Amino acid sequence: MSDERITQHTDAQGNTHTTHTIEKGSSGGGTAKWAFLLILVVALGVGGYLLTQTNNAEIARDNAIADAANDVGEAAGQVGGAAENAADAVAPE
Numbered sequence: 001m002s003d004e005r006i007t008q009h010t011d012a013q014g015n016t017h018t019t020h021t022i023e024k025g026s027s028g029g030g031t032a033k034w035a036f037l038l039i040l041v042v043a044l045g046v047g048g049y050l051l052t053q054t055n056n057a058e059i060a061r062d063n064a065i066a067d068a069a070n071d072v073g074e075a076a077g078q079v080g081g082a083a084e085n086a087a088d089a090v091a092p093e
Contacts, residue, residue: 007019 002022002024005021005023007021008016010016
């Protein structure tokens, strides 16, 4: 933002002098801009880290579910085998 100032004064002989002054403000906030950018970069880094940790947790959960399903399948196979053994013991072929 700039401020414009026009000053007129008249000397003893009646001559009028005009001074036109334009003051341009500095862009300001140089330190604040760098601080904001630093905070933004840190926030993005933390967000990315949390996102990868969430993905790792989901992968671990999915792997645990798959392992549990395999264990259930193996247990069902063992129960089936035991049932066949029991049936063979009761009524051999």
